Amino acid sequence: MRTELIKAEQGNAEAAAERAAELLCRGEIVAIPTETVYGLAASIYSEKALREVYSVKGRPQDNPVIVHISSMDMLDGIVEEVPDEALLLAEKFWPGPLTMIFRKTRKVSDTITCGMDTVAVRYPSHPVAHAVIEAAGVPLAAPSANLSGKPSPTSAEHCVHDLWGKVPLIIDGGQCEVGVESTVVSMTGDHPVILRPGIISLEQIRELIPSAEVSEAVTRKVGEDEKVMSPGLKYKHYSPECSVTLVKGSLEDFSSYVKENYEDGDFAMCFFGDEESIGIPCIPYGTAEDAVSQAHSVFAVLRQLDEIGAKRVFVRAPEETGQAMAVSNRLLRAAGFDEVTL
Ligand code: TXA
Numbered sequence: 001m002r003t004e005l006i007k008a009e010q011g012n013a014e015a016a017a018e019r020a021a022e023l024l025c026r027g028e029i030v031a032i033p034t035e036t037v038y039g040l041a042a043s044i045y046s047e048k049a050l051r052e053v054y055s056v057k058g059r060p061q062d063n064p065v066i067v068h069i070s071s072m073d074m075l076d077g078i079v080e081e082v083p084d085e086a087l088l089l090a091e092k093f094w095p096g097p098l099t100m101i102f103r104k105t106r107k108v109s110d111t112i113t114c115g116m117d118t119v120a121v122r123y124p125s126h127p128v129a130h131a132v133i134e135a136a137g138v139p140l141a142a143p144s145a146n147l148s149g150k151p152s153p154t155s156a157e158h159c160v161h162d163l164w165g166k167v168p169l170i171i172d173g174g175q176c177e178v179g180v181e182s183t184v185v186s187m188t189g190d191h192p193v194i195l196r197p198g199i200i201s202l203e204q205i206r207e208l209i210p211s212a213e214v215s216e217a218v219t220r221k222v223g224e225d226e227k228v229m230s231p232g233l234k235y236k237h238y239s240p241e242c243s244v245t246l247v248k249g250s251l252e253d254f255s256s257y258v259k260e261n262y263e264d265g266d267f268a269m270c271f272f273g274d275e276e277s278i279g280i281p282c283i284p285y286g287t288a289e290d291a292v293s294q295a296h297s298v299f300a301v302l303r304q305l306d307e308i309g310a311k312r313v314f315v316r317a318p319e320e321t322g323q324a325m326a327v328s329n330r331l332l333r334a335a336g337f338d339e340v341t342l
């Protein structure tokens with residue numbers, strides 16, 4: 001298949017969105033930028049396109065995808081009801097990097113929800129994502145635009161790497177600002193439950209709804225046959241080709257550990273300013289105190305390590321709470337739960 005790559009710069013974002021909408025309305029799939037990561041979009045009303053999203057990504061058939069909207073009106077028809085607590089969160093965080101799970105209506109295909117009676121909905125703030133949904137005039141189902149199991153794409157180059165020749169259009173909207181996927185919160189129980197941490201933290205959600213919790217499945221390894229609230233937690237995720245080990249400890253302990261274990265082809269993934277003490281080849285993925293900077297670069301650095309042929313990577317572990325929980329969760333999964341505490 002011929003893949004078109006369109007830069008959505010100022011001035012032609014509308015034209016790019018029109019082109020995407022034309023394809024989407026014909027039942028084709030398109031990679032689009034969002035503020036979190038790039039998404040692989042399909043009209044929620046095209047079964048052919050929805051099925052193609054799963055096949056192109058190699059996505060397991062029991063891992064549902066998120067529906068993206070560009071106005072609150074679009075919720076009508078796809079969700080049964082929007083609880084008051086969800087309205088509170090929507091008022092504060094939409095448009096933005098928050099996904100909420102609601103009871104679905106029959107209009108939402110089982111291909112989107114994998115037969116679950118709930119649907120995940122997100123209202124992205126990225127101007128290009130917004131323009132594409134508006135131009136298509138229908139909600140768009142979109143998982144992250146990576147091949148299943150690989151780090152999520154935070155630039156058009158990442159999408160080109162994974163999807164060239166497999167989709168008709170990739171829209172280049174530059175680097176994603178957030179860098180990790182949205183916070184996923186279930187709103188179907190008696191209090192909100194975070195199923196996937198994101199840059200909108202538990203603490204920020206608790207400011208509005210003190211009873212909010214994080215699902216215990218977020219921080220542990222979930223068996224493939226286990227029934228969990230978010231099927232995505234079961235699968236191997238974000239894994240580069242190189243083997244990843246998450247290493248917890250002070251900079252001094254980390255440095256001695258990597259020096260002792262160093263073999264040819266090893267790299268350290270560290271914080272800015274750590275490089276000199278570490279003494280083995282390293283790539284920083286943000287600043288130690290700044291989870292936002294870590295989130296912004298974490299996937300790009302995992303992909304970069306593959307590009308340069310790294311064999312093993314020792315990662316300086318981020319904090320585990322607040323906004324850093326999102327980064328720590330992605331790295332723990334990239335490491336396949338291989339962690340060392342010094
Ligand atoms: O930031 C994001 O959320 C990006 C951009 C493109 O919007 N999308 C994204 O989609 O990360 P994806 O498919 O890679 O992740 C969707 C997650 C999966 O963990 C999936 O299991 C969960 O949301 N999910 C979707 N529908 C669900 C449902 N009805 N109940 C529970 N979990 C659901």
Ligand code: MG
Nearest residue numbers: 143144152181
């Ligand atoms: Mg994904």
